[in-house]
Amino acid sequence: xxKQMQDKVAIVTGAxxxxxxxxxxxxxxxxxxxxxxxxxxxxxxxxxDAITKKxxxxxxxxxxxTQEDQVLALFAKTKQAYGRIDVTVNNAGVPTHIPTExxxxxxxNQVMAVNLTGVFLCAREAIRYMKAQTNPQGGRIINMGxxxxxxxxxDSIQYTATKFAIQGMTHQITQDGRKYxxxxxxxHPGSTFSGFSAGRRTGPGPGATPQEYxxxxxxxxxxxxxxxxxxxxxxxxxxxxxxxxxxxxISRG
Ligand SMILES: NC(=O)c1ccc[n+]([C@@H]2O[C@H](COP(=O)([O-])OP(=O)(O)OC[C@H]3O[C@@H](n4cnc5c(N)ncnc54)[C@H](OP(=O)(O)O)[C@@H]3O)[C@@H](O)[C@H]2O)c1
Numbered sequence: 001x002x003k004q005m006q007d008k009v010a011i012v013t014g015a016x017x018x019x020x021x022x023x024x025x026x027x028x029x030x031x032x033x034x035x036x037x038x039x040x041x042x043x044x045x046x047x048x049d050a051i052t053k054k055x056x057x058x059x060x061x062x063x064x065x066t067q068e069d070q071v072l073a074l075f076a077k078t079k080q081a082y083g084r085i086d087v088t089v090n091n092a093g094v095p096t097h098i099p100t101e102x103x104x105x106x107x108x109n110q111v112m113a114v115n116l117t118g119v120f121l122c123a124r125e126a127i128r129y130m131k132a133q134t135n136p137q138g139g140r141i142i143n144m145g146x147x148x149x150x151x152x153x154x155d156s157i158q159y160t161a162t163k164f165a166i167q168g169m170t171h172q173i174t175q176d177g178r179k180y181x182x183x184x185x186x187x188h189p190g191s192t193f194s195g196f197s198a199g200r201r202t203g204p205g206p207g208a209t210p211q212e213y214x215x216x217x218x219x220x221x222x223x224x225x226x227x228x229x230x231x232x233x234x235x236x237x238x239x240x241x242x243x244x245x246x247x248x249x250i251s252r253g
Contacts, residue, residue, distance in 0.1 A: 003029075003030045003031030004030040004031070004225055004228075004229040005027055005030040005031050005032035005087075005225065005228055005229050006030070006031035006032075007031060007032075007033070008027075008031070008032045008033070008086040008087055008228065009032065009033045009035075009078065009082040009083070009084050009085050009086050009087070010027045010032045010033070010034050010035065010085075010086060010087035010088070010089065010228065011034075011035045011037060011074065011075070011078055011085060011087070011088045011089065011122075011126070012024040012027065012034060012035070012036055012037065012089040012091060013037045013038065013063070013065055013088075013089065013090055013091050013092040013118070013122055014037075014038050014065075014091040014092030014093060014144075015036035015037060015038050015044065015047065015091070016036070016038035016039070016040045016043035016044050016047070017038075017040075017043065017194060017195040018192070018193075018194025018195045018196065018217055019091060019144065019189065019192055019194055019217045019220050019221070020036075020038065020089070020091040020092065020144075021036075021047055021217060022216070022217025022218050022220060022221040023089055023091060023217070023220070023221045023224045023225075024036045024047065024051075024058065025047065025050075025051060025218075025221070026218060026221040026222065026224070026225055027087075027221075027224070027225065027228070028051045028054075028056030028057065028058050029051075029054070029056060030225055030229070031056075032057075032086075032087070032228075033057045033058070033059075033081075033082045034051070034056070034057065034058045034059075035058070035059050035060075035061055035074070035077075035078045035081075035082075036048060036058060036059070036060050036061070037060075037061050037062070037063040037065070037074050037092075038062070038063065038092065039062060039063070039064050040062075041060065041062040044060035044061075044062060045060050047060075048060045059077075059078075059081055059082075061073070061074045061077050061078070065092045065114060065118030065119075065121060065122060066113040066114055066117060066118050066121075068121055071118075071121040071122055071125055072125065074122075074125075075122075075125040075126070075128075075129055079129060084129070084133045085126060085129045085130060085133070085139060086139045086140065086228075087139060087140045087141075087142065087228045088122060088123070088126035088139070088140070088141050088142070089142045089143075089144070089224060090118070090119045090122050090123060090141065090142070090143045090144060090166075091144040092114060092118055093114060093115045093144060093146075093162075094111060094114050094115060095156070095159055095196050096111055096156050096157075096158045096159040097153075097155055097156055098155055098156075099155045100155070100157045103157070103158065107158075108158060111158040111159070111162065112158070112162065115158070115159070115162035115163070115166075116162045116165055116166075119143060119166060119169060120169070123141055123143075123169065123173055123184075126139065126141050126182075127141075127173070127176075127177060127180075127182060130177070130180065130181070130182045131177075131180040131182065136181060136232060137180055137181045138177070138180050138181020138182045138183070138232070139181070139182055140182075140183055140184070140185065140227065140228055140235070141170075141173055141177075141182065141183070141184040141185075142184070142185045142186075142187065142224055142227050142228065143166045143169065143170050143184065143185070143186045143187070144166070144186075144187055144189075145163050145166045145167055145170075145186045145187060145188040146159070146163040146188055146189065147188050147189065147190045147240065147242060147246075147249055148160050148163045149163035149164050149166065149167050149186075149188055150188060150240070150249060151248065151249045163188075166186060167186055167238075169184075170184045170185065170186040170237070170238070171184075174235070174237070181232065183235040184235075184237075185227045185235060185236055185237055185238065185239070186237070186238050186239075187220060187223050187224060187227070187238075187239050187241065188238070188239065188240040188241070189215065189220045189240075189241050189242075190215065190240075190241065190242035190243055190246045190249070191212070191213070191214050191215065191242075191243055191246060192204070192214060192215040192216070192217055192219070192220055193205075193214040193215065193216060193217065194217060197214060201214055204216035204217075210245040211245050211246065213243040213244070213245050213246070214243070215241070215242075215243055219241065220241060223239045223241055226239075227239070
């Protein structure tokens with residue numbers, strides 16, 4: 001059976017754990033030549049090893065997405081290894097939980113650097129390569145938003161601001177990229193088991209109450225595969241994926 005992403009070349013940032021790892025593993029299982037980027041080399045190497053043992057094609061490129069030179073190197077190494085870039089998933093991100101009045105300017109800037117500037121740097125490089133390549137020209141840029149881009153959590157102004165901004169960047173990239181065959185999509189997950197929740201949870205699935213159900217990163221990865229595997233002429237712009245019992249977003253009372 002033909003795999004859904006056979007021979008596509010994909011970069012996934014934040015691929016050393018959680019949702020990014022889930023997306024990278026599923027992309028590779030679906031036949032994509034997958035480049036895993038994050039800061040922790042040891043974790044990336046282990047994941048690439050496991051993918052390779054299963055017959056997939058993957059490469060680790062340790063990258064801090066806040067560092068322009070490292071982002072440039074990530075895209076250059078991908079092009080050198082696999083010849084083109086079809087899909088870029090801007091997934092790297094950090095959570096915040098601190099009252100607004102206690103946030104220092106330094107901490108504000110640190111979060112902006114990862115959640116926003118990192119997305120910009122990777123999107124800019126993706127656009128440069130996708131615009132320049134042929135047969136076909138273009139590609140897809142999939143950004144990781146959050147349900148926080150719809151309904152903020154308490155005490156998380158940096159996270160909320162960056163996730164709302166990612167929604168805007170997704171529309172802008174699609175508008176400006178259309179003439180080059182470049183489109184962008186955004187995924188807004190609700191609670192998903194990952195490094196964000198590893199301190200509180202032992203795994204995905206039910207929590208202490210029905211409202212605390214945690215999705216598996218593979219649930220979110222299936223949405224990313226769908227986005228990445230649609231015909232070039234078609235784009236799934238936005239997907240919100242939530243545990244059914246996570247009701248505060250969907251209704252009142
Ligand atoms: N889990 C949820 O419930 C949930 C819900 C909605 C949205 N999201 C979004 O999903 C995305 C992934 O988060 P996650 O939940 O999977 O958490 P996670 O397991 O903590 O993963 C975060 C990833 O981002 C990477 N990262 C952090 N700073 C980086 C930097 N400067 N440069 C490169 N990579 C960096 C981390 O790798 P290194 O530490 O190795 O660099 C890690 O791979 C985030 O954008 C998050 O906002 C998560």
